[in-house]
Amino acid sequence: MDTIGFEAHDHKGCMRAALAAVEAHCTRHKLQFTPVRRRVLEILLSEHRAMGAYEILDTLRDEGLGSQPPVAYRALDFLVSNGFVHKIERLNAFIACTHPGQDHTPAFLICRQCDAVAEAHAEPSKGMLGRAAADTGFTIEQAVVEAMGLCPQCRESVHPCA
Amino acid sequence: MDTIGFEAHDHKGCMRAALAAVEAHCTRHKLQFTPVRRRVLEILLSEHRAMGAYEILDTLRDEGLGSQPPVAYRALDFLVSNGFVHKIERLNAFIACTHPGQDHTPAFLICRQCDAVAEAHAEPSKGMLGRAAADTGFTIEQAVVEAMGLCPQCRESVHPCA
DNA sequence: GCGTTGAGTGTTATGATATTACATATGGAG
């Protein structure tokens, strides 16, 4: 399966692999993977959840890596631009990509109860959206796909009303 | 086609029809379609584009219908909850629904050049997203689908680089 | 009639998210 996020997994390994993939990608494309950028990605990877920019900034500040919003936002811009991190529009928050390096359109499953987020793949050009775009002559360059609902765990813990 | 928004159309008629549909829906469901709520919807309908809450509020203020943010946000909450208006997460803005009264999951085509927005239908349960949700046991309750790109008009006006 | 209640509105204050502008550092190209 593609969508980890609602299940336990080898967290350390997943983090190490993601960092290695990003490092390789930056080396290959001559991108500067600076300490601040690296640390922001590490924070997101280690928490493995959607975090607000100011929440990330709090951690940076504690570590002496910058205390003002632009520091966090600039690092996030870099990471988002290069596909290492995704922004969850619905939450005004950011989350580390689970397939770094690969070119992909992410889709998210967001639990309204526990705020867990799972990343899946979307095919923006397929389906009704692609059809509508083609019919009107619209050129899709990028897509936001975010489903809200209940994750398996929370679904069970909700009391069955019927 | 379903997706108007990039083409000229009978604006007055479209506005009248939408207001009538919303009025009917409110009467049938015993919802209070108050002056503020009505005016906010009218503003969105007449502009026929995505507008920020504060932009709407400016108009309300000029008309003496309330000058503080909560006035606008409460009216928008009502309109969004009942499906008469949709929020465009990507723009932090609101737009009047083009199929009021019908139960539907909207998808949007947003032009990055001119900010025009067209509403299409999405089928959240279909496609890869529905598949991923089903596989993980996630229950989709609501979905945000927003495609960014270039509308037909802007696509032509952009200089052809090759 | 009259108090009660609930929904809507008006208003103040504040919180949360994001950007602009400018100063400073650093490392490579010419």
Place this chain on the structure above:
DNA sequence: CTCCATATGTAATATCATAACACTCAACGC
């Protein structure tokens, strides 16, 4: 060495959104 591009540090501000409380008014039971 000098110039330039990129990244970072910092202050100020812009933009988006909500909490809390007071007030109005219409519907309801008595």
